[in-house]
Amino acid sequence: TKKDDYIYFIERVQEIVKSHGKTSIGWDEIATTTLLPGNVAQFWAMADNAKLAQEQGNQVLMSPAKKAYLDMQYDSTTRIGLHWAAYIELDSAYLWDPANYTEGISKKDILGVEAPLWTETVVNRDDLEYLVFPRLAAIAEVAWTPTEKRNWESFKKRIAIQGKRWELRDINFYKSPKVEW
Numbered sequence: 001t002k003k004d005d006y007i008y009f010i011e012r013v014q015e016i017v018k019s020h021g022k023t024s025i026g027w028d029e030i031a032t033t034t035l036l037p038g039n040v041a042q043f044w045a046m047a048d049n050a051k052l053a054q055e056q057g058n059q060v061l062m063s064p065a066k067k068a069y070l071d072m073q074y075d076s077t078t079r080i081g082l083h084w085a086a087y088i089e090l091d092s093a094y095l096w097d098p099a100n101y102t103e104g105i106s107k108k109d110i111l112g113v114e115a116p117l118w119t120e121t122v123v124n125r126d127d128l129e130y131l132v133f134p135r136l137a138a139i140a141e142v143a144w145t146p147t148e149k150r151n152w153e154s155f156k157k158r159i160a161i162q163g164k165r166w167e168l169r170d171i172n173f174y175k176s177p178k179v180e181w
Contacts, residue, residue, distance in 0.1 A: 007033045014039060025061065028053065040111055044069075045085075047102035054104065059111040062098040068139055070117040070131050074174055080121040081131055090176040094138035094155055097147045113143035126172040133166060133173035134159050156180070 001009070010033040014024040018036055025040040028049035034056070035041075041053030042061040050060045062068070065085035072088040073081035086092070099107040115136055122128050137159060141150060156179050163181050166173050175181050 003032075028060075031056065031058070042114065043102070043105070044116075047105075050102060051104040054109045060105055060109050061111045061114055062101065062105075063114040063116055064096075064101060067093060067096045067101070068113065068115045070115050070135055070139075071119070071121065074176065078174075079130075080127050082118075082121065088135065089178060090134055090138055090159070090174075091152065091178050093135040094142060094150075094152060096142060098142065099147070113139065115139040129172040130174055133171060134163065134176065134179075135174075137162060 010026065010030050014036050017024045023038055023040060025042060028041050028043045028046050030039070031041045031049040031053035035053060035058050037057050039058045040061050041050060041058060042063055043050040044063050044065050053060055067088065069085055069088065071081055072085055073083045074089050075087050098110055098113055117128070117132060122131065138155065141155060160179050160181050163173060163175070
């Protein structure tokens with residue numbers, strides 16, 4: 001889509017969405033338009049776009065591709081997934097703070113955290129589980145636990161115990177070499 005067409009579309013559609021009492025949420029590129037107050041920009045790639053949304057008085061949903069995309073490979077040997085954004089090993093999914101991830105976006109600007117899973121390489125439930133677990137647990141803790149209460153060493157021990165539960169439930173998960181399973 002040409003930039004002018006994109007801007008026209010977003011600015012028109014957000015008015016329609018607002019007229020129905022709903023909130024517009026869009027990937028961070030929507031902040032390159034004039035946003036109405038109350039919209040949400042989902043930060044996936046461009047920190048500058050997230051800041052533009054914040055400067056327009058809107059909140060940001062944090063889902064940076066380099067930390068929270070569940071479809072990224074864990075490392076170069078991972079059998080499925082992509083790596084255009086990054087390889088996201090378990091420690092990388094855990095050791096980041098949404099409120100300090102990018103300059104200009106603070107805790108008060110953040111609506112929440114999302115961990116997207118795109119399924120280009122997923123062909124069955126085993127694939128899905130392999131990409132999601134254990135990273136989803138790490139990102140949930142990032143989203144819901146204050147930074148000062150998070151501890152990687154503690155998490156590694158707790159996720160190893162959770163791994164035993166996954167095994168009992170026949171859930172296919174990635175056994176990160178960073179954890180003593």
